[in-house]
Each structure stands twice: as structure tokens, then as C-alpha cells.
Amino acid sequence: MTSASPTAHPPARPARHPLWLSGALALWLATLGNLPLWRALWALPDLAGWRGGLFIAGTALFIAAALWLVLAPLSWPRLTKPLALLCLATAASSSHFMLAYGVVIDPGMMTNTLQTDLREVRDLLSPSLLWTFTWGLLLPGVWLLRQPVARLPWPRQLQHNLLALGAALLVAGGLLVLGFQDLAPLMRNHKSLRYMVNPFNAAWSTSRALAGPATLAPLQPLGTDAHPSNPRAPAPLLVLVLGETARAANFALGGYPRDTNPELSRLAQEGDLTYFSQVTSCGTSTQASVPCMFSHLGREAFVGSQDRFENLLDVLQHAGLAVLWVDNQSGCKGVCDRVPSVDTRALNLPGLCPDGACFDEVMLHGLDERIAALDPVKRARGVVVVLHQMGSHGPAYFKRTPAALKHFTPECDTNALQKCERQAVVNAYDNSIRYTDHVLAQTVTWLKQHAQPSAMVYVSDHGESLGENNLYLHGLPYAMAPETQKHVPMVTWVSPALRQTRGWVHDCLASQAKQPLSHDHLFHSLLGLADVETQVRSDARNLFAHCGAH
Incomplete structure (x- = not known):
């Protein structure tokens, strides 16, 4: 019997295709990353019974496809991990405040967040926030950082990204058509739900909040006749x-x-x-x-x-x-x-x-x-x-x-x-x-x-x-x-x-x-x-x- 060489190393982890990592991220965000949304949907009387459960499952798949639709063109070796960490951090922070306080992440809330001072930030820190960041960012983030990323020639990577983009578009479009009959009245009757979809809610609301000052009209004088x-x-x-x-x-x-x-x-x-x-x-x-x-x-x-x-x-x-x-x-x-x-x-x-x-x-x-x-x-x-x-x-x-x-x-x-x-x-x-x-x-x-x-x-x-x-x-x-x-x-x-x-x-x-x-x-x-x-x-x-x- 021969013993292993003292210089032997454990087998290297297989390199992951950037699209594989993006797909895993999309599935995580669409499920655990959207717990506040699933809790809100589950509580709606509109979605009682097996039809409601089927709708919720379809919505999760739709969100995953929509996320992959956004992530696929950005799935490049050097960009995948930083983008994934940003998405995880955004979803974790949004989930904490939606779960803890019942708020939604709309443009007004994001404007308030951007204008919050250090005193108010300190008042919002809590053990529950740390716990949310642990399961929502730290655990998946550590797993993500440990994955080697495959490096393909850029023409081939571009080709793969475009194919994934097309597939995601087909899946998201198909699910939207199939579920539109239930989705349209739900969004009309419960408008807050649109601001609960992580991380789209934070991305949209932040862009609106940041765009506001840049699109302000000139200030007009008022009451110059006052006396x-x-x-x-x-x-x-x-x-x-x-x-x-x-x-x-x-x-x-x-x-x-x-x-x-x-x-x-x-x-x-x-x-x-x-x-x-x-x-x-x-x-x-x-x-x-x-x-x-x-x-x-x-x-x-x-x-x-x-x-x-x-x-x-x-x-x-x-x-x-x-x-x-x-x-x-x-x-x-x-x-x-x-x-x-x-x-x-x-x-x-x-x-x-x-x-x-x-x-x-x-x-x-x-x-x-x-x-x-x-x-x-x-x-x-x-x-x-x-x-x-x-x-x-x-x-x-x-x-x-x-x-x-x-x-x-x-x-x-x-x-x-x-x-x-x-x-x-x-x-x-x-x-x-x-x-x-x-x-x-x-x-x-x-x-x-x-x-x-x-x-x-x-x-x-x-x-x-x-x-x-x-x-x-x-x-x-x-x-x-x-x-x-x-x-x-x-x-x-x-x-x-x-x-x-x-x-x-x-x-x-x-x-x-x-x-x-x-x-x-x-x-x-x-x-x-x-x-x-x-x-x-x-x-x-x-x-x-x-x-x-x-």
C-alpha cells in the first residue's frame, strides 16, 4: 500500500461559466431574496387555493427569468462577482426593512434613504439587520467568491451571453402571457407589490430618486408683490x-x-x-x-x-x-x-x-x-x-x-x-x-x-x-x-x-x-x-x- 504524497493537493474546483453563476444568482434572488414579496402574496385572499400557489410559483420563475435577462449581457468573468455581490447586498437590505417595518422600496422611500444623515442611519442599525445580511449577503457571497470563473475568448462569451439573453426573453415572455390574466388585476388592486420585487425595486427607485434633481425645472419667483x-x-x-x-x-x-x-x-x-x-x-x-x-x-x-x-x-x-x-x-x-x-x-x-x-x-x-x-x-x-x-x-x-x-x-x-x-x-x-x-x-x-x-x-x-x-x-x-x-x-x-x-x-x-x-x-x-x-x-x-x- 502506498501513501499519498505529502505534496498532493485536493482537486481544484471546476471553473464555473459566468452564465452559470448568473443563473444561480437569479434563482437565489427570485426565491430567498424575495421573502417579503412571497409573504405578502401568501397573505392575499386573492391567491387562496391551488391556483394561488401555482401563480406564486410562476411569479418566482418569471422573476428569475427577468433577472437572468438583465444579468446575461453582463456575465463577463471580471464583472460577474462584483455585480452579484451588489445585487445580494441590495436585496438583503431591502428585505430587512420590508420584513421589519412593512415598508416598500419606492422612489420616495429611496429619496428619504439617500438624504438620511448619520444619526438616522445609526438608529436603523439592529441585530435583525445583521441577521438578514448574514443569510442574505454573507452566506451566498462567501459561496460565490469561492467559485472559480471560467475565462472564454470574448467572441465565444458574447455568443453565449446573447443566447442566454434570448432564452431568458422567451421564458419571461411566455410566463408573462400565461399569467397576465391573474397578474394584471393583482397589480392594479395591490400596487405596493411592484415595489417589493428585489432587487428591481431598489434599482428603479434609486434611478428615479437620482434623476429627480437633474430634471428639475428652473425656480420661478413667487409673491414678489408681498408687503x-x-x-x-x-x-x-x-x-x-x-x-x-x-x-x-x-x-x-x-x-x-x-x-x-x-x-x-x-x-x-x-x-x-x-x-x-x-x-x-x-x-x-x-x-x-x-x-x-x-x-x-x-x-x-x-x-x-x-x-x-x-x-x-x-x-x-x-x-x-x-x-x-x-x-x-x-x-x-x-x-x-x-x-x-x-x-x-x-x-x-x-x-x-x-x-x-x-x-x-x-x-x-x-x-x-x-x-x-x-x-x-x-x-x-x-x-x-x-x-x-x-x-x-x-x-x-x-x-x-x-x-x-x-x-x-x-x-x-x-x-x-x-x-x-x-x-x-x-x-x-x-x-x-x-x-x-x-x-x-x-x-x-x-x-x-x-x-x-x-x-x-x-x-x-x-x-x-x-x-x-x-x-x-x-x-x-x-x-x-x-x-x-x-x-x-x-x-x-x-x-x-x-x-x-x-x-x-x-x-x-x-x-x-x-x-x-x-x-x-x-x-x-x-x-x-x-x-x-x-x-x-x-x-x-x-x-x-x-x-x-x-
Whole structure:
């Protein structure tokens, strides 16, 4: 018997044809890489029974063929592995957020992702994300990297790629024809499904998000005729608090049984505060809502328009008022580009800015000094300050409230919301709403310290899902989003001095408090509150027109 030579090596792995690797990738992505899609399809009553199971299997084959249709022309030895790793990473990250929060990867969601800052990225990191990347990227990626790739003469490789392209086209086309009768009504009735197909959803949505800025129309001036209605009247001091992720369903002022608005409720008893209980947002994300709510167009016209106009803040500046934007979020989405602005992320105040993120009270810190630094000529005509909150930004709701002000316990103290009891998620969220209540009351206290006529308006940019129907966070396409993502709280506080200056009736807003309103009213109401005349102001959408505003 002879022993093996000590220099013997295990047999080499057979070199894999690039098309073989692309085919394996297509099958992986079409099956395990699309778990959120299969879960969503399986839950649909439309697909019950054997016919539904057959449809789901056919859809998986169609996705695999469509993926191979895209991958086949790109199946070259040096390109196959990097492209495969990119597809795996994209599908894994999309799968995590769709499985964990019930979101879909549409252009709006991808725009929000591209504009997310480091603080928000940190809040999204969780053990479940690591687990998803382990089975969705690491395991198949390691297997892929260990496969030798065959190198064929380029004419032969090109010939193979074209043949594979034709085969994939035939299979995908045939499956589409066979399944169209079931596919068409399904896509029409459940439009969110089209944004759940990995990795096509991320590729399409990213391209749309990146193409947006490149196709923007020129900015058109707006309200250049704006001027104070009564230049001799005392200059007003107005604060617009732009809320974040606050849903009206959790505001005690609107009937929520938990005491989430103790301080605003006391102000309401004094008679100077009005809560509007039926307000609808422009969108379901900050990126969609903020530019829309500062526009003069209203949601319907804004969404359908390709034109770009200046916004509310520009018109206020045209009227000669001093405007200041204070941001405790991830930017103003272009709204404050032409006005003085302050970013609280540059601050590091003890007690207010732990771990690089600041609680919303920080926006009031040093505010008088910031206002004093504005143009004195404009300040003499009036000051409008916008405070852009971090508010109830998720999924790390527990980070939005200082420890001393946490009222509802136990809290969900992780960003993996699906791992917590739903009541703990609600507790953390309600604490953030109660803290917003505190910040708004502090803002009113700050305004009361100034002798000039003053007012505060608060409105959230969009709402939030807290696990209803297994949905979390926000950002679903508007037509299919639940009411909790679109129904937002709105509050006004008007000082007695401002009411007296304008000759307003004390409770002039009460008749509108329960009327259906929307973000469409914000532009025109703020101009009315600032007493600014311009042809672009519509008093039909000006809440203060009923108070006797000019």
C-alpha cells in the first residue's frame, strides 16, 4: 500500500461559466431574496387555493427569468462577482426593512434613504439587520467568491451571453402571457407589490430618486408683490414648529385616552390655544410633505406639477420680514435654501445633546441671540422662526425623550420594533408625543416673555404606523397609506396682544377646529397670520381670514 504524497493537493474546483453563476444568482434572488414579496402574496385572499400557489410559483420563475435577462449581457468573468455581490447586498437590505417595518422600496422611500444623515442611519442599525445580511449577503457571497470563473475568448462569451439573453426573453415572455390574466388585476388592486420585487425595486427607485434633481425645472419667483397689510402695526413674532412623525391618533387634545398633552391642555383652558383635529398631510414622508406644505399650490396641484416655485419663506422675505430656520432634523428638503438657517447638529450642549443627537428643546437655546443677528430692518417689520423638530422620528422612539420626562413605561428601547411588545412600542412613541407637548409649551413660554404680538403654529409633516396590520414607520405611497400616516395634529396659539392688534374675536378659530383641513392651508394661513398681502394668498385657505385678517 502506498501513501499519498505529502505534496498532493485536493482537486481544484471546476471553473464555473459566468452564465452559470448568473443563473444561480437569479434563482437565489427570485426565491430567498424575495421573502417579503412571497409573504405578502401568501397573505392575499386573492391567491387562496391551488391556483394561488401555482401563480406564486410562476411569479418566482418569471422573476428569475427577468433577472437572468438583465444579468446575461453582463456575465463577463471580471464583472460577474462584483455585480452579484451588489445585487445580494441590495436585496438583503431591502428585505430587512420590508420584513421589519412593512415598508416598500419606492422612489420616495429611496429619496428619504439617500438624504438620511448619520444619526438616522445609526438608529436603523439592529441585530435583525445583521441577521438578514448574514443569510442574505454573507452566506451566498462567501459561496460565490469561492467559485472559480471560467475565462472564454470574448467572441465565444458574447455568443453565449446573447443566447442566454434570448432564452431568458422567451421564458419571461411566455410566463408573462400565461399569467397576465391573474397578474394584471393583482397589480392594479395591490400596487405596493411592484415595489417589493428585489432587487428591481431598489434599482428603479434609486434611478428615479437620482434623476429627480437633474430634471428639475428652473425656480420661478413667487409673491414678489408681498408687503405688510399695515406697515405701522407692531411687528409680530411668529414661530412655526414643524413637527416630525406625529400622528393625530395619539394626541390627547384630539380624544386619545392617554395624557399625552398635559401642558397644551392647560394652555387650551386659558383660551389662547386651538387644536385642529381633522388635518391631512401632503405626503407620508418628510421628503414628500415638507416642500408641498410650504408651497402655494396645494397637494393635488403640487404633486402633478413639473414647475418649481419659491415657497412660503421666500414670500415672507419678499414682504420684508426676517426669517430664520432652526433645524434639529436631517435638513429642510430645499425649503430653507434662501433664508438664514441654523443646524443644531453643530451644537454639543450638556444634557441636551447626548450621543451627537439633540433633544428638541435645544432649538430654543440661544434663539434670542440668533434672532438679534438677523437684518435689523427686516426685524422691525416682523420675525418668523421655523423650528424643525426631531419629534417622534422612528424607529428609535425611545431616544426622542429625555430620561427625566419619560412617563409611559415600559418602553421599547430598541429600534427593532417587531421584537418588542406592541404596548412598549406605543409607550416609547407616546413619550415622544408628550415631550413634543412639553417643547411646544416651552415655546409658548418663550413667546410670552416678549412684549411684541406673537403666535405659534404647530403641525406635523406626516403620521406614523405603530404595528397596525404589521406596518411600522411611514412612507407608503399616498394612495395606499393608512390614515395613521396621513392624519396629523395641528395647534395654534395666539397671544392676546396679537389678537388685540388685529382686532380678532377671542375664539375666532373655534368654528374651524373640527373641520376637514390639510397642509394646503399652511401657506395661506401663515401669510394671514403674518398680515402679509400678496396676490398668491388665498383667503379661502387662510384660517385666520375668519378672524378678520386683511
